[in-house]
Amino acid sequence: MRASNVACLLSLALNVPASYANPLPDPVLVDRATNFNNPVLWEDYPDLDVFRVGDVFYYSSSTFAFSPGAPVLKSYDLVNWTPVSHSVPTLNFGNKYNLNSATDRAYVKGIWASTLRHRSSNDMFYWIGCVESSKTYIWTAPNSGAKANGGEVSNWNWTAAATINKCYYDCGVLIDDDDTMYVAFGNSGIQVAQLSKDGLSEVKSQKVFTPSGNTYLEGSRMYKYNGNYYIFVTRPANAEFVLKSKSPWGPYEQKTLVDNISGPLPNAGVSHQGGIVDTKDGKWYYVAFMDSYPGGRIPVAAPITWSSDGWPSLVKDGNAWGKTYPMPVQTSKTVPPPVxxxxxxxxxxxxxxxxxxxxxxxxxxxxxxxxxxxxxxxxxxxxxxxxxxxxxxxxxxxxxxxxxxxxxxxxxxxxxxxxxxxxxxxxxxxxxxxxxxxxxxxxxxxxxxxxxxxxxxxxxxxxxxxxxxxxxxxxxxxxxxxxxxxxxxxxxxxxxxxxxxxxxxxxxxxxxxxxxxxxxxxxxxxxxxxxxxxxxxxxxxxxxxxxxxxx
Structure with missing residues (x-):
């Protein structure tokens, strides 16, 4: 759930009515939580993309035909989350998204796995998503204020900025050290596209990885760490692979991050498909989701470590995804609880x-x-x-x-x-x-x-x-x-x-x-x-x- 177990119990113990507008009354008490329990958010926020701007973590998710689409959540500790915006205020994908009749509607269509990032050079958020395996839509939030305010956004002014007549299927965007924007995407093979300087059109693209044995991949997330380029991909619905290269264009090596890992909840699916994010003090975490129907797909988090040759490993509880881990960040900042x-x-x-x-x-x-x-x-x-x-x-x-x-x-x-x-x-x-x-x-x-x-x-x-x-x-x-x-x-x-x-x-x-x-x-x-x-x-x-x- 969005609030940690400790925070939720604290709210009940104090008998303080929670609201969507106000945080817990004494955020200092929340600091006493040294551990968190998975899931970190017991709500349906699937196909997640997670990243950090200054002191603030952000999280984007799928919404299909629900509107507004592509919710943006924020957190100060990677455990307590609250929704703060939607990247797609109106689904501009066609008339059927207006629910015109029983034969002209869009259930299960719309926003699937998409990507969101903040670009420091122009203080702009970019949301990129392929809709109906056809076109890729780009929405931007310019002049957000996040760059000057430690990641805090003063203005979510989302604008329908561009449409690319090509499907960046299950895409992940990377903004490189030189401010070049790349997008990893695909399923039968993983491709990388380089975007224009304004991030609104394609310069070039090419296939960079073909999986062995006709393995179906999706959920691409692209990163750069210690000079290496990484594309995290999932084999639905039970494994996460890591591709690594010295160049965004490959060649890429492959290793397994998780494969049919048990835990942390019984009778749920295997934790997979998500992304990695670092804290300000250099710790890294993998945030994934579990198929947890009838409730949907809910996120879980676990630390990762890096080997000397640049490969990530999940910190496990034995052979399982841990139920409990140390809090990623100790902070007095908090967000409103979900109840x-x-x-x-x-x-x-x-x-x-x-x-x-x-x-x-x-x-x-x-x-x-x-x-x-x-x-x-x-x-x-x-x-x-x-x-x-x-x-x-x-x-x-x-x-x-x-x-x-x-x-x-x-x-x-x-x-x-x-x-x-x-x-x-x-x-x-x-x-x-x-x-x-x-x-x-x-x-x-x-x-x-x-x-x-x-x-x-x-x-x-x-x-x-x-x-x-x-x-x-x-x-x-x-x-x-x-x-x-x-x-x-x-x-x-x-x-x-x-x-x-x-x-x-x-x-x-x-x-x-x-x-x-x-x-x-x-x-x-x-x-x-x-x-x-x-x-x-x-x-x-x-x-x-x-x-x-x-x-």
Whole structure:
């Protein structure tokens, strides 16, 4: 999870309500943590790229069709992370990313493994990613302020800077000592491209490595260390290889960093695919992810050492990836923990949130004042997977609740609103407004097929109370167990749905929903708030708060 175990326990012991805007009240106490436990972040942040600018570590991840895309997280110690931006504020990859209809949408497409780096010479962040194995998109954040402020960014002004008519598949960018920018990419063979001086077009590219035995590789990350060039690549989904050369153009030698390494969590996949990063005092760490469905792919970290001839080795616990290691950095700086309450105050959404596709920005707003998020109906549909402006939030593991307080007084006839467990096999608890009557329902059996077309729009599995006339607020809770069940077990993880009319006493509605442990949708389950019409637009709900807590 984003906060270390010690930090989370400290927050609970002090009985201090966490928020997305405020750090823990006494960061000095966090310094007492001398060790950290894996995973470092029990949320779905896959295909990671990690690097350091001054005192700040940054982390970029995949988001597929969720928008905004390519979240940027920051940390001061490589253990506690918080999202601070998105490199792709709007998915500019084609009209289907606007979720136009059931046959014109982009689930599982979009942002896969991409790369992010800060360029000191112009104080600019570059995000580079191939979309749909077709074009490569480049977004930049100029004049960030990171160079002058020890890595702290004063301005994330992301701009769609360029498109290259070539796929840099699963790419990793390196900014060399002479400021030349290189990109490593590919799968059946690894290639390197040299970019122009402004980093927005290609100068040349060539294949630099062909794996033996038709081994499929992906997830390239490129580095320079002690005069050598390195490309880290993964053999999905169980190994990480290191390629080393004296030149960015090769020839490259290959050695294995990890291969089918066990740990640190049972019933999860093998730790692989990620990147390396150094601390200011010269220590190095490898950050990878584990397939941990139904929760998704979650990151783990471990130290690495370097041999005299320039090869990295993972520091293991016996033959396994360690559950516990020493803290990479001791610092009084901290970041907000992932649990707590979001009241939707301020002028923008927290970067914890992503819409199911690009939103219709005319159909939502922050209420201002004491807070709240107004969701107007944006789509007339009976299919949640086709409804625009469904707002999603990653689930924290291993077990947690996500509780939405929603004002439903402005719903119109035919509107459907509520709190969902969102993935390709989904369910929700919500309010159906039919005529002048509003009733609480639990719906299951929302399914996409293997082509990500809607297979089932859902079934009302249980009906709760009809809300009294004049009811404004209802609390809707999703309680999820995303303990890994991806490998070595046939266990079925489940989610339950609850409601309250006073915010105090909760009643479960319906039976538990079985989650899928399949990886093919790639993203893990998410909490979500939705509001769509089945008859006519014009209704709205106000999400007054969202609270996520471990249980």
């Amino acid at each position: 707590g309450t979001d009241d939707f105050t301020g002028s923008s959404l927290s970067h914890e949130w992503e819409w199911n596709h690009n939103p219709d920005n005319s159909k939502w707003k922050l209420a201002g004042g004491s807070g709240g998020l107004v969701l107007q109906t944006a789509t007339i549909t009976d299919d949640l997977f086709t409804a625009r402006n469904t707002l999603t939030h990653r689930i924290i593991g291993p077990k947690s609740t996500g509780t939405f307080r929603i004002d439903v007084s402005q719903m119109k006839d035919g509107d459907r609103a509520g709190a969902a467990l969102f993935r390709d096999i989904a369910g929700y608890i919500g309010v159906y407004k039919d005529g002048t009557s509003s009733k609480v329902v639990m719906v299951n059996n929302l399914n996409l097929d293997s082509n990500w077309s809607t297979k089932s729009k859902g079934t009302v599995a249980a009906t709760g109370p009809t809300l009294a006339a004049g009811t404004t607020d209802i609390w809707l809770r999703v309680q999820a167990d995303i303990t890994p069940a991806f490998s070595g077990t046939s266990a079925q993880r489940t989610t339950t749905f609850w409601y309250s009319t006073d915010g105090s006493k909760y009643t479960q509605l319906g039976s538990a929903l079985a989650m899928t442990n399949s990886y093919t949708f790639f993203t893990g389950y998410r909490y979500a708030a939705f509001n769509h019409a089945t008859k006519a637009l014009g209704g709205s709900v106000t999400v007054k708060s969202f609270t996520m807590q471990n249980i």
